[in-house]
Amino acid sequence: MRHARGIHYALLGVVAQNPDGVHGYALKRQCDRILGHFWQLNFGEVYRILDRLSENGLVEEVLADNVSSRKVFRITDRGRQSLDTFILEPPTDAPRPLRQELAVKLLFAGPRQVPELVRLIDAQRDTYMRQLHLLSAQRRKITKLPIDSFVTGLLIDGAELSVRAELAWLEDVGMKLKERFLTPPAMRTGA
């Protein structure tokens, strides 16, 4: 669902870049150019998402001024508002699936898996550090915007605190893994 939501907004964002409206074919091509690295969409998906956005009042059909029967879509005020809100939302939930993957691997970990787990912890830590980096850039960005960023600031605070907790947990997992599997039993503290 998270990805579905992300791609809806990605498409809405691309529609928003066409103030005079855009038809499905051009939209698909623009999406490939802008989002190709993250998402690959086929025409069917583009039209399905456009229909959904239209049902929710986020885009509207405009009359094409040529004889072509192609539908042309334009973002509505409501769509723009929804997009603005989405843009300023910190992406708090992005790294969770990795953590779940780590949890599953931990269940079956033995000494031989420790290097692989340490690598996974490092990769996970990188993900969180990048997220903190983005959050801090986002905080700088909103302080420069001429809008009341009080709530966004609070959301960023919350996201930072939760990432900080995840990082502390990873630190703990790393240390305990090494202690459990790589330290001779006589030297273990809590075992």
Add this chain to the structure above:
Amino acid sequence: MIEFRGVTKIFGSDDTRVTAVNDLTLTIPSGAFWALMGPSGSGKSTVLHLIAGLTPPTSGSVLVEGADVTRMNSAQAAALRRRRIGYVLQAFNLLPFLTAAENVGMPLVLDGIKQAEVDARVDDALAMVNMSHRASHHPTQLSGGEQQRIAIARALVIKPAIVLADEPTGNLDRAGGRAVMDLIQDLNEKTGVTILLVTHDPVFAAFAERVLRLVDGTLVHDTPLGAQEALA
């Protein structure tokens, strides 16, 4: 530019032997803003001390702007610190009987710079950290965050090529810490000064464009984050 070439630092001997830095090879380009993280005792502060020539390595060499710090005598190392390296610590280390402006000007006075130039450079440094209005205050009249800004101004007044910041937010609350980090980041972007930040706090480390992780004196991981300006 800062270069570590196979640097090892061992404290103590025999039973009390502790390897603080273990065969570290690393190049930090000029204008970089990097953070060093790692558990307590992982050798982070020792890395800063080695750059500043405060402690000699057991083996290997450390080059600061091409000059081998490890070959300098103590007077040369002191001159390097006084002229090229600004140091910011967790404890602000401001002299309580001097005003903020006098504290900021201290490194220049020690270097024998004329008073008129000291005054002008102190004004500039205080303006850079937005503390001009506190110039005549004494440290006890300032908040923790303000004292750290004065300490940063004192580091900047020498127009350093490098600022070494060792837990600069350690004594501050989150808002105060963030304000200090915003300032450090601005200075890096506006003046191009190289910044090496040691911190326990991942939120503050993430201000940097690269985060190095040190464990038991060894560089175990490197996370490139990129420049924030490009993201904002």
